[in-house]
Every structure is written in structure tokens, then in C-alpha cells.
Amino acid sequence: MSTAATADASSSGDTTEGSVRLLTLQSEDGEVFEVKETIATQSVTIKGMVDDDCATSTIPVCNVTGRTLAMVIEWWNKHEIGAVSNEKELKEWESQFDTIDDKSDRDDVYDLLMAANYLNIPTLLDCCTSAVAEAIKGKSTDEMREFFDIKSDFDEKEEDALRKENQWAFEN
Amino acid sequence: MAVTPRSCKIPRTSNGGGDDEDDGDRLSSLPEHIIRHIFSFLDTINVVRASSVSRKWRYFSVSVPHLNLNIFTFWLLLLNKKDSMQVTNEKFKDFVNWVLMSQDWSVDIQNFSLYYWKIRDDNIIYRWMNVLARRNVQQLYLRLFSDTPLELPLCIINCESLVDLKICFDQYSVLKLPESPGFTRLKFLYLSMVEFMDSMLLGNFVSSCPVLENLTMDDCTFHDFKILDIAAPRLKNLIIDSLTSADEDLFNCEVIVACPSLVSFKLLGTPSGLSFPGTNGLQNVFIFFNHGPEHRTVEEGHHLMDSILRGICNIKVLKLSAAFLGFLLLAVAKPECSAAFYNLKSLTLLVSVDESDQSTIQFLNHSPNLEALSIIFTRLEDWGDNDVALSATRHTLVICGKSNHVTDSCKMPNDDISCMTYHLKKVELIDVACNKNELELVKFLLKNGHVLQKMSIRGKYLNYPTRLSQK
Numbered sequence: 001m002s003t004a005a006t007a008d009a010s011s012s013g014d015t016t017e018g019s020v021r022l023l024t025l026q027s028e029d030g031e032v033f034e035v036k037e038t039i040a041t042q043s044v045t046i047k048g049m050v051d052d053d054c055a056t057s058t059i060p061v062c063n064v065t066g067r068t069l070a071m072v073i074e075w076w077n078k079h080e081i082g083a084v085s086n087e088k089e090l091k092e093w094e095s096q097f098d099t100i101d102d103k104s105d106r107d108d109v110y111d112l113l114m115a116a117n118y119l120n121i122p123t124l125l126d127c128c129t130s131a132v133a134e135a136i137k138g139k140s141t142d143e144m145r146e147f148f149d150i151k152s153d154f155d156e157k158e159e160d161a162l163r164k165e166n167q168w169a170f171e172n
Numbered sequence: 173m174a175v176t177p178r179s180c181k182i183p184r185t186s187n188g189g190g191d192d193e194d195d196g197d198r199l200s201s202l203p204e205h206i207i208r209h210i211f212s213f214l215d216t217i218n219v220v221r222a223s224s225v226s227r228k229w230r231y232f233s234v235s236v237p238h239l240n241l242n243i244f245t246f247w248l249l250l251l252n253k254k255d256s257m258q259v260t261n262e263k264f265k266d267f268v269n270w271v272l273m274s275q276d277w278s279v280d281i282q283n284f285s286l287y288y289w290k291i292r293d294d295n296i297i298y299r300w301m302n303v304l305a306r307r308n309v310q311q312l313y314l315r316l317f318s319d320t321p322l323e324l325p326l327c328i329i330n331c332e333s334l335v336d337l338k339i340c341f342d343q344y345s346v347l348k349l350p351e352s353p354g355f356t357r358l359k360f361l362y363l364s365m366v367e368f369m370d371s372m373l374l375g376n377f378v379s380s381c382p383v384l385e386n387l388t389m390d391d392c393t394f395h396d397f398k399i400l401d402i403a404a405p406r407l408k409n410l411i412i413d414s415l416t417s418a419d420e421d422l423f424n425c426e427v428i429v430a431c432p433s434l435v436s437f438k439l440l441g442t443p444s445g446l447s448f449p450g451t452n453g454l455q456n457v458f459i460f461f462n463h464g465p466e467h468r469t470v471e472e473g474h475h476l477m478d479s480i481l482r483g484i485c486n487i488k489v490l491k492l493s494a495a496f497l498g499f500l501l502l503a504v505a506k507p508e509c510s511a512a513f514y515n516l517k518s519l520t521l522l523v524s525v526d527e528s529d530q531s532t533i534q535f536l537n538h539s540p541n542l543e544a545l546s547i548i549f550t551r552l553e554d555w556g557d558n559d560v561a562l563s564a565t566r567h568t569l570v571i572c573g574k575s576n577h578v579t580d581s582c583k584m585p586n587d588d589i590s591c592m593t594y595h596l597k598k599v600e601l602i603d604v605a606c607n608k609n610e611l612e613l614v615k616f617l618l619k620n621g622h623v624l625q626k627m628s629i630r631g632k633y634l635n636y637p638t639r640l641s642q643k
Contacts, residue, residue, distance in 0.1 A: 106198075106199075107198070110198045110199065110202065113202060113206055114202070117203055117206060125206070125209070129206060129209045129210045129213065130210075130213050132199065132210045133210045133211070133213035133214055134213075136210070136214060136218055136222060137214065137215070137218050138218070138249060139218075139221065140221060141221050141222070141224040141225055144221065144222060144225050145225055145226075148197060148199045148200075148225075149197050149198075150197045150199070150200060150225055150226050150229075151197070151226070152225070152226055153226050153227050153228075154224075154226070154227065162224045163224075165270070165274070166220055166221070166223065166224050166270075168217060168220055168221065168246075168267055
């Protein structure tokens with residue numbers, strides 16, 4: 001997965017762009033981003049703040065790092081109406097999230113999931129959850145443990161019982 | 173808003189290895205609803221596999237409200253692929269039984285989807301349905317290979333949680349419909365490759381579903397039907413597709429649609445009659461006739477069109493096949509017919525290349541307020557010879573020429589067409605092969621479309637759309 005959308009994100013100086021209002025978002029680690037209101041309101045959470053007139057000063061985005069927030073803003077930019085000319089191009093761009101075979105990709109997806117959850121961005125949440133589901137598909141129990149770095153917390157007897165009950169889980 | 177744990181962020185490592193092990197399992201520390209969301213995408217076989225991963229995953233797995241049990245996935249994933257159908261079936265049954273047993277029964281099943289090979293007197297599916305009804309199933313999708321008729325069991329008919337029912341057969345099979353009313357909350361009913369044997373029973377069944385809103389009969393056969401009577405008080409969307417069932421389509425059947433709430437109607441097939449008594453709110457209609465007027469006598473054609481025109485004259489969105497357009501033009505060509513579609517805003521035509529220009533423009537004369545026109549060019553070679561559905565375009569091609577009394581098909585009319593002068597803003601031509609007729613049509617539309625804002629032309633073999641703008 002490619003990352004970092006700093007070009008659109010980190011602007012300095014101007015706070016108005018035509019008649020479009022800019023919102024200031026601050027990540028957990030202190031990075032500040034100025035984002036067009038029309039784009040940022042893809043987040044249901046931010047939209048709620050704008051509607052309630054609470055978005056006048058800097059909006060803290062807790063638990064989301066600057067690195068992740070930049071990815072989220074890239075997502076918003078791509079999903080702004082009219083940003084991408086056709087559905088196919090958008091799907092192609094989204095397909096970078098499909099494979100999470102590398103650990104760093106997985107970490108990105110988890111970060112994005114947390115951000116999508118906090119900011120309430122349904123499209124991003126769907127995309128990332130389905131990517132994780134795709135990775136689970138077709139794996140045996142042992143393969144899942146290995147892939148997702150999960151240690152079994154069953155004791156030996158339980159593990160034995162599981163293997164008998166769910167014989168389908170361990171075959172491949 | 174879910175509160176997220178602060179410790180979720182871990183530092184990036186360049187090589188991905190050598191992490192602290194506690195940091196490893198970030199997936200399980202995601203909020204519960206996200207993990208559920210992830211699990212909802214999975215086939216149940218994968219959920220069962222996930223249930224043995226850890227205690228936490230087990231907890232999520234047994235309470236997943238979506239079950240998706242597919243014998244084919246099961247066979248692909250697990251079994252020795254040399255297993256016979258019977259052996260596979262036995263193992264799959266065992267698996268489904270275990271899933272239903274081991275799940276947390278306090279969780280209602282939102283969605284149960286099953287693909288199963290039901291062979292002869294195998295009754296296990298009725299036992300499963302019994303469990304589903306008791307677990308308040310809301311959506312039930314059955315895809316079955318079945319060599320014996322399927323009966324809708326009483327527990328499902330009387331199931332008060334069931335909102336959405338979908339039954340698809342792999343090969344035409346009889347579905348025994350209930351004689352007593354039920355389905356008190358059923359809103360969506362989708363039936364595919366079902367053989368209907370009794371027109372009374374089907375009519376009664378549909379009208380006995382009190383809140384049914386969407387009914388689709390896809391690729392169904394209507395055995396010896398003289399009348400297909402669909403009368404449902406709340407029905408909003410109705411789709412009847414009998415195209416591929418060549419021998420038992422609706423050719424000798426009168427279709428009566430009496431649904432006061434109906435908004436959208438789609439029919440694929442050529443019935444002997446089609447009427448809409450009491451169906452006044454219709455807005456969106458797609459009629460795909462596969463037989464043109466040459467298959468009917470003139471009287472039959474008029475009988476058919478009289479009742480259809482009464483039913484669809486007020487609609488806003490219309491999509492038609494060439495064969496239907498053939499009937500329509502015959503009907504509106506009658507001097508006593510003053511039919512006009514005053515409310516029609518959007519028109520889509522599926523036409524074959526050669527007759528497109530004349531018939532299209534003729535029809536524009538009868539739609540004074542049309543704003544958007546889409547023409548999809550079908551090509552004879554696109555359809556296999558055995559494709560009964562669309563080989564019909566071949567016939568219409570001739571017929572439309574006749575009905576228009578025009579010999580030179582490239583000649584365009586000169587008189588003003590009201591919708592083109594005042595309303596037609598958007599034209600879309602799809603699968604254009606750039607032959608002479610099509611180009612003439614484009615020229616005509618550009619010349620006469622006084623308020624045209626956007627015309628898009630998509631070639632059959634081109635990947636990029638060509639956009640032309642005027643004014």
C-alpha cells in the first residue's frame with residue numbers, strides 16, 4: 001500500500017480557497033492539516049461538528065497519527081465527488097488496500113480502521129474490513145494464527161477438543 | 173462513538189520482524205463491532221476455522237448473525253475433490269448441523285444463505301429451516317440443486333421475523349406454494365428458475381402476502397398459464413422474466429397487474445395481453461418483448477397494445493426492446509390513436525442497428541417532454557443462435573421497416589419534434605459501431621436538439637467514452 005498524501009494535506013497560510021471553508025485538523029502527534037470542509041465532512045463525526053458549529057477552531061483527532069491522517073485525507077480527496085472521473089479508476093485506486101500480505105500493510109489497515117471508526121467514515125471502514133476478511137478467507141486455523149500473529153490461549157486439552165469438534169478448521 | 177485504546181499504535185519496523193510479541197495481535201484488539209463487521213464478509217466455513225484461533229475469536233464466531241453455507245466453497249476448500257456428490261453432501265450436512273448447534277442461540281440470525289444439493293428424499297433442509305424459524309431468521313437465501321419439488325414448510329410460512337426470501341434453483345424445479353396465507357412480514361421475494369404449475373395458486377399466494385413490496389420471478393416458467401394475475405396491495409417493484417424458458421413462456425398468457433402501490437415494473441417475455449387495472453402510480457417501466465408483431469395477428473396486436481398504452485401512458489421512465497417498439501409504433505400509427513407520453517422524461521431503447529433511426533425518431537414525436545434519451549444498439553452477431561431472447565431483434569428489424577412505410581431508412585424527417593426543441597438535454601448512445609445509420613442519427617440529433625447539453629457515444633469496442641457537447 002502506498003501512503004502519505006501530504007501534497008493536499010499540509011497547506012500553509014491561506015485559510016480560504018474561494019468560498020470553500022478550510023478546517024484545521026490536528027493529529028494525536030501534533031501534525032496540523034488544513035482540509036476543505038466539503039471533503040472532511042465525508043467523516044460523519046466531523047460533519048456533526050460542522051453542523052453543530054463546533055468546527056471553528058482546531059479539531060483534535062485523537063488516537064490518529066499524522067501519518068494515518070494523511071492517508072485518510074488522501075482517501076477523502078479520491079472520494080470527493082468529481083475527483084475521479086469514473087468508478088473503475090476509483091476501484092483501481094482502492095485495490096491497493098486489497099492485499100495485506102506485508103506486515104506494514106496490515107498495520108496501515110489497522111491504523112486506518114481505527115481512524116475510520118473514530119471519524120466514522122463508512123466507505124473507508126467497509127474497504128478495510130473487507131480487506132481483512134479477504135486475508136482470513138481460505139486459511140486454516142493455524143495459518144490464521146501465524147498470519148495475524150495470534151497466540152492460542154487455549155490449553156492443550158481444549159486445543160485437542162477443538163481439533164475434534166472443528167475438524168474442518170484444521171484441514172487444508 | 174467507540175473509544176479506541178491509546179496503545180493501538182505501534183512503531184513501524186523496517187523489516188517487519190522482531191516485534192515485541194504483545195504488539196503482534198492488533199486485529200483482536202480492534203473494537204468489537206469492527207471484528208463483527210469483518211466476520212460478516214466471511215463464508216461460515218472460514219468463521220468456523222476462525223473460531224479455533226483464540227478465545228476471543230471463538231466468542232465472536234459463535235455469535236455471528238450472518239451464516240453463509242456453501243457446499244461448493246466447502247468442497248473446494250476442504251474435501252478430497254474426488255469425493256462423490258453423496259460423500260460431499262454427507263460431510264456438508266454434518267458441518268451445517270454443527271454450525272447450527274454450536275452457535276449462540278440467543279443471537280437472532282439476520283441472514284442465512286445456503287447453497288445445497290438436495291438429492292431425492294433428502295429432508296434435512298426442512299429441519300434446518302425449522303431451526304432458522306426458531307432463531308428468528310430475517311433474510312433467507314436458498315440456492316438449491318433439487319431433483320424433487322421443494323415445499324415451503326409451515327414453520328417458514330408462519331415465521332414472523334422473515335422479511336426477505338430468495339429461492340434459486342440450479343435447474344428448473346417445482347416450488348410447492350402454500351395454500352394458506354402467511355408471510356406476515358415478508359417484503360422481498362425473489363424466485364429464480366422456479367416452475368409454476370398452477371396460476372390460481374400463484375395468484376392467491378402473492379395476494380396473501382400482506383406487506384410484500386418487491387417480487388421478482390427471474391427466469392421462471394409458467395406451465396400452461398392462461399392468466400398470470402399479480403394483485404398485491406403493497407407491491408412496489410415487480411419483475412417477471414420468462415425469457416429463457418422458451419417452451420413455456422408467457423406467449424399464450426394474459427398478464428394482469430393489479431397493484432395500487434406499484435412504482436416499477438419490468439417484464440421480459442411476450443404475453444398475449446398485459447393490463448394494469450388499478451395500477452395508477454407506475455413511474456418506471458421496462459418491457460422487453462422477444463417476439464415482434466409479426467408473431468401476432470393485427471387484432472391480437474391491437475388488443476395487446478390498447479391495454480398496455482392505458483397502463484403506461486403516465487410513466488416517467490421507459491425502457492423498451494425493439495420488438496415492443498414495433499408493436500408500439502403500429503399502435504400509435506393508427507389514425508384514431510392519439511397516445512402521447514406527456515410525463516415521459518427518460519427513454520431507453522434497445523434496438524438493432526439497422527432500424528434504429530426511424531423508429532426512434534417516430535417515438536420521439538409521441539414523447540413531447542422527454543429530457544434524456546439512451547439508445548443501446550444490440551447487434552445480431554452478439555447473440556448466439558440459440559439465444560431465443562434476442563434473436564427476436566432479427567424479426568423486428570423487418571417489421572419496423574414495414575410499419576414505418578419508409579424504404580430509405582437513412583432519410584430523416586424534417587418536421588420539428590417538440591421534445592428536441594424544448595426539453596431533450598441528454599443523449600447517450602451505447603455500443604455504437606459507427607455505421608452510416610448511426611452517424612445519420614447522431615447528425616440528426618445534433619442538428620435538431622436545440623437544448624441538447626450532453627451527448628455521449630460509447631463504441632462497442634472502444635474503452636473510452638467520446639463526449640460531444642453542443643452549446
